[in-house]
Amino acid sequence: MSEPLVIVGNGMAAARLVDELAKTALGRYAVAVIGEEPRLAYNRVLLSSVLAGETGSHEIELRPADWWRHRGVTVRYGYRVTEIDTGRRELKIEGEESMEYSKLVLATGSTPLRLNLPGADLAGVHTFRDTRDVDLLLTLAAAKKRVVVVGGGLLGLEAAYGLAKAGAPVTLLHLMDRLMERQLDAPAADLLKTLVERKGIRILLNASTARIHGDGHVEAVGLADGSRIEADAVIFAAGIKPNVALAKEAGIAVNRGVVVNDVMQTSSSDIFALGECAEHRGTCYGLVEPAYEQARALARHLAGRPAAYQGSVVSTNLKVSGVSVFSAGDFMGEGSESLVLTDRRRGTYKKLVIADGRLTGAVLIGDTIDALWYLELIRNRDKVAAIRTDMMFGRALALPSKAA
Secondary structure (H helix, E strand, C coil): CCCCEEEEEECCHHHHHEEEEEEECCEEEEEEEEECCCCCCCCCHHHHHHHCCCCCCHEEEEEHHHHHHHCEEEECCCCEEEECCCCCCCCECCCCCCEEEEEEEEEECEEECCCCCCCCCECEEEECCCHHHHHHHHHHHHCCCCCCCCCCCCHHHHHHHHHHCCCCCCCECCCCCCCCCCCCHHHHHHHHHHHHHHCCCCCECCCCEEEECCCEEEEEEEEEECCCEECCCCECCCCEEEHHHHHHCCCCCCCCEECCCCCCCCCCCCECHHHHEEEEEECCCCCHHHHHHHHHHHHHHHHCCCCCCCCCCCEEEEEECCCEHHHHHHHHCCCCCCEEEECCCCCCCEEEEEECCCEEEEEECCCCCHHHHHHHHHHHHCCCCHHHHHCCCCCCHHHHHCCC
């Protein structure tokens, strides 16, 4: 008889784990997936495309219902798990009876940060995290409401782009001196700012949000320098935090995220965690690729095969506000050699960082066609002396025989 394995969370990490389990341990577990959102797992990366009207909401679904069914997976979406009883190996589900598990996987993701500011509880203050948020923001855009987005990281830029393209006048506020400071160096961020502003988005850097003004509803945003920006709505997109509430209440070890070892096991031996809610070797990854690598390792472990997740080389390879952006590894390259190619007229920037004869970091804006090749070089720690002269111009020129 198959062991009951329950996955709490129905996002991208959960979907990938089910896929990996189907390859390595088909039939070994009776898998149930419980998700709070009222729909099947979808590609969260594409939410801004839905907001911008470039993609339909139904098109971002990762797998159709029959895909889950054919793998013997029970999916219950629109349900919230309220408690984990580790002693009885039971989950309590809101409005439902309890569910037993033999193995439990927490894939609860993260929650958007809401800044603790005066006026943050006014009507018209929202976040941008799931499809329900998208529906609400589309209503704002359709009414041509003036929107202030707080946060110039990936999430904030995506929200601003989607809203602007949907018809809303948008101002983006960022506390730091450059956009996406965790993924880009100063020249790349400056170019990205120029390209995003061309799309009609007003961007203010070094902008510290002090309060939100309004009588029952948002009317304006006040900055620390005393300036005031008129607004009908405010979107907090200033970051995320791992969703660890369930684990913490169950007595499972939690730091910033749910603490896991190299097989994604928590302090409770039959409970595992992966994706944005997990903390591995002191790091929480807010990106998709590490979650997929964790799912692969966990599936192998659950199948009884040797497995160990060693951590991930962090990379970003996305369209940000309609602009192709890639960064990976040690892209700042302090103390290392940097090769740089810039063409502002064409909207492109390339920076390759070399240390000890190897590519250790890269940043690309505009032209990202060779992004995966650069990432491969970084991850494999390949020596690049033989291709150093041509590497900047892409794989086709540096390795013509292999690119053909």
